[in-house]
Amino acid sequence: MSREPDPAVLYPDVAAHGSLAAALQAAAADQGLSLPLAVTPSNPLRHATITSVVPQRHSSYVLAHQYERSWTIWGSFNDRLMICGSTTDLRALPQVIRGWAEGAGLDEIRQAATFDLLTGRFEVPDNNPADVITSEWQSLLKDADGADWPEYQALIEAAHAEPKLRRLYPYTGHWTLGFTHTPDYLFTPSFVSIDSPLGTGDYTIREWWNGPALHQVATAAEAIAIAVDRIPADLLQTSSENPVRDS
16 A cells, blocks of 8 residues: 655645645746635645635635645536646646636636646536536536547437437436436436446446446447437426527
């Protein structure tokens, strides 16, 4: 069992400033920037909290990795992850932190980043279900495109192409796709759960993610056709009353 390195040894430059927040503020000052950061008393060398002028942009922070020298920035809006990316260069973070904290648009933040920054979702200020569903589909499509898992990408794209499923809120876990009628009740029992194979194998259709296999088919299109046939009538009625916009 590997032992966690002392963060002061892995991050001596951060330790010299006394905290990750202070190290980031020093890096920002070198770039002519000022950042709204707070020290995390329980883990000052590995965690710093970002304070945003946009109230809904909460749960935002920078976290240093435990076993390798790198940092990840996380930013949430209305409890949904909007930005996430990792870098080995501390100096690459201040521009992204400032953009997020000062309310810059996600495209602007992504363009300012010198590292890969996932911004698949778009912000929904009023948190209305239709736009939240569209935002989640957009995120899934982008994530699948970069997943290096062709079968999973085919599944997400085939599901999104089906209007009856596109009106539902999609969720994934362990490369399995499920649906619910509203973003407010995530991971509730679904009418269908589809496992995507990697390389060879079939798509497995279940009623819920760990339930018994109901069908196994060779293509994403076949799996989605079965999923559509399984949509309960009341769910079809509910989703048709809340049409989503194309993403």
